[in-house]
Amino acid sequence: MRLGKRHWTVMVSLLLLCCLVMPQWASAHAYIVKASPGENEQVATAPERLTLEFNESLQTAFYDIKITAPDGTQADDGNVQIDAERPHILETGLRTGLGNGTYAVSWKAVSADGHPIQGAYVFHIGEPSGSPAGLADLTSGTGQAGGPIKWILSLTDWIQYLGLSVILGTLAFLLFRIAPASMAREPMEVPGSYKLLWISYAAASVAAIISLPLNTLYESGVSLNEFSWGLMGSALKLTSFGLIWMAQMLILMLLAVTILSGYDRDRSLKIRIWSSYGSLVLVLGWLLTHAMTGHPAAAEQRGLAITMDYVHLIAAAFWIGALTAMAVCLPPLADKLPPKVRGEVYWGAIRRFAAWGIGAVAALVATGIYSSLVILPEPVLTSLFTTTYGYVLLAKIVLLLVMIAFAWRHARTARQGKDNRLAGSLKAELAIGAVVLALAAVLTHLSPGQPEAAGPFKEVQTTEDGSAITLQVSPNVTGENQFEVGVKRPDGSIVNDLEQITLTLTHLDMDMGIYEVTIPKNDTGVYQAEEYISMPGRWSIKVHLLTRSLDSLDAEFEIDTANP
Template identity: 35%
Template sequence: MKLKSRWCKWAALMVLACFVALGMRPPAALAHAYVVSSAPAADETLDQAPSSVRIEFNEPIEAGFYELQVIGPSGVSESAGEPVFDPEQPTRLSVALKPDLPEGAYAAKWKVVSGDGHPVSGTISFQIGQGASSSVPQHDSTAQNSFPGWSLLAIRWLLYGGMTLYLGTLAFHLWLLPAGKQRSVALPERLKRRSRTALLLGYAAAAAGVLLSLPQQTASDSGGGWSKAFDPDSLQETLTYTSFGEIWVYQTVLLIVLLAATVLLLRAFSKKSYPGRLLLALAFAGCLGLLLAKAFIGHAATASVKSAAVTADFLHLAAGLIWLGGVGAVAFLLPAAATRPKPLPAEARAEPAHASAPAAALAGPAHASAAADPAAATGGLVGPSGAPPAATAADSPPQTLYWRTIRRFSMLAAGCVAVLIATGVYGSLLHVPTWYALFHTDYGKVLLVKILLTVVCLALGLSAFLRGRKPSRPLGAGVWTEFALGMIVLVLAALLANLPTAAANPGPSQLTNQLPDGSRVTISISPNLVGANTFRAAITGPDGQPRRDIEQVTLELTSKEMDMGVVEFGFPGRQFGSDPPEAKADGIITMGGRWNVRVHILLKSLDTLDYDTELRVGSK
């Protein structure tokens, strides 16, 4: 009862912390970097040749693997030197042009790595001279992007899958396997073998995922595919000039620390002593460090509130892997632990007089104190002579151990699922701003499949929880099914981490506001993307009937992301008197993100109605 109360308190605290830290709706995180302005502007016609081309992005770009080349009418480069990236202005990229450029059409081809680690590219065309050809020059490029998409998914899945096995094994021995009596007896050989196997496989997979991520990221950023993945200069550029390279160094250091802990754990599982809780906890902390580092490279790194987004991403990944790892431990380790254990020999229960304190700590506190306190080593049971009773193992029959472990896992899983749901809702609001985006973007569709499979896993877990409350027959194949579905979910998680978020295409928007006099104003924007858009306005009175006393409606759009000036256009009042009573106007939105929309309504009586609302614009 005391254990259950403690776990419930921890679960409640975790849920409360998540909702307090993440309860406010976050500003939508737009996808990869995109152009917000350029000089010359896209499709601009110039009377005189410019001295340079400058491109401004919506977010800081990486200081490596950037390209900007201007192709002239003859199909050759007209750039004068290399492109310039200024760390003091990390959103800007420029390149100087040759003097005395001829009239004609030009194309500025650019490629950068956005802040979330994804390479993006595009072309900005402009023209010099009024009478020049308006066709964009064609430029044949022999550079082929041979980077296979499946390798990115495989490498990320290795990291996620490896951490799942490793964390699940640690959680099993730290929390799931009941303490006290169970640690006063020798671990079954089958459990030790399976624990070593899970740790080895988990570490090997995670290490491969971390180490291979460097050449994979290099191949992606350079645009040269795996042929560039192991190029020394390209690897050095990744490590020196990208945020991924900095985080990768930290991950590698943590991987080395985790290797030392793994070696000690394997040695402990090869002997009669039980791995110390301190060693298990240190290895667990190392795993969490790897997951925290991972949260700093991805979509969360470019969110407007970075600390909250990174925290949510870390908690979401950690909770999911601990839960799934626990499912795997129940399926793989618990059947081996539920075999009838053998009492520890006397020399294993008592530490030698010359044993050092660190050795006792790594051997486990239960064993270090066995000689001084037999009751502590046997869960409170002592024989007539004060020694551990011979029937200690019999007091914990396999079925009792089995269902006690299931109940402990149910409490751990409940806490993980609570954190998973809270952070998942936050992430969805961050990356999927509208229902349209959920059902009409690749990111949204993959997220829906992930949610569906997670719900199936939760249903299987709930079935196991209910069965654990009234022990009957073992859980059976359902646990393996839940684990297999969870591993598929990890593939989808790796895919989502590499897709542009759904905020890049929120879909048509409809802004409805009620005015103090009871009138309702509805502004519709379609397709609600950067570029040309159609705006529609409809105004009804307090009685719900269209208002015919509108002289003019003016919209003023001001970007909340950066100073882009004011985009203004209006609806003539006569359109509101037509049938249907709806006004229409065309306008150009110059960048994605959040815009303030100032609505100014002039009535025929010369009275005015004004209000402000917010519009989220997609970038593609």
């Protein structure tokens, strides 16, 4: 089929509308914007409370703060809570009589998008005392938790996507007359459709049912032997996923009734048709529950982000599901006909599908651009090529383009109508579609804001008098790092008479306060210190050097620290 002016107008309008309503980027996972006491902050006396302020609201389940004293004992009072009036505040009290030294803070929570997050940092009461006991066992930085369980959840999501896509596509194939009307007395008599619907329903239902205990393990962060019915009850009552899961169970039961009614020959054709439309509406509702979880739920313009994700899911589900229905249901119909006319049955259905497919492709492109710009951190192109989320998204885009190429080939063949059988490439297009859905399920549980490890940092800057200051940070990940400073005079000789070496670190992405690293002086010309970096992201490091002759040398560096 050729794209007419009307079709191009619709596609361009959708893309323009997408660009006009594009919001600013909003992080897909919660992170700390302010802590009191802050990262590496040195306070004169022990604070009464520790407060963590996040960029978005937290869910009221599976949160905790643990504070470890220098001797390894518990320093918090165990009264951890989320502020009822300010749900983006997580806080706890501290015990009385705390002594001087370095304290480690370990926290965990569940962000608005349903993903568990956790992190750790240190602060000091009086003079620092070095790393607290047990600090190496804490999770450094701010990152997504979950471990292997998130990949199992991605599998259950994929099975649900596949099952719902096939149900949606099969119903569309039958009700929208993509199936050849001359081959069956009524839409619901197309061979294979009944079995296809029930197999898909069973797969999606089982995956949805087991997703509750899996998601409880994922969000709570407990091990399998610590799992309990009480934890699952908390997930049902206190998390957004629990509420959505109950809605899914209601839809699941109603969908079984409408599918049965649609194929009940004791009912009139009109009731059967309307029951099948009811099944279609319920599947759309089930897909909506998936759009209401994950990254869109944490977007700044939540309603718009969910709508865009919902349209994206519907378009993909229709495309892949209708292809499945054609591959399964068309051959039994066409096999009853002489070979000479089978081609018209096949390609006539593909021509009718292409009329709907144009809209699906336009919706996929527009909503895909929107979602990428909402979720990926700025700069978007850099994030696309430097994060795991970006790599998976690129793979999805490439496969989608391959599907579009196959679709164009099939539409061209349909115009000619030469072959008397379905092309093998239709099955290839269908297989690629299944992989696209798998990648979509993986993206749901990936953090888009965590760049891959950049490796050790090394940079040389020249001061006004021609001196060269070198800064090295290794391994340049959250946790313990080695800071090394080297200085050479304009003539290339090493400066080894420094009296004071101070590094001032400031986080450029959020308010983490300012803290200093002091490097001991020596006569070797190599100045090193071990220091803890607990937050990934961009840091400014100001190097201040003072020589014995009281000359000062200054330089400023910017590093990008990653999670280990």
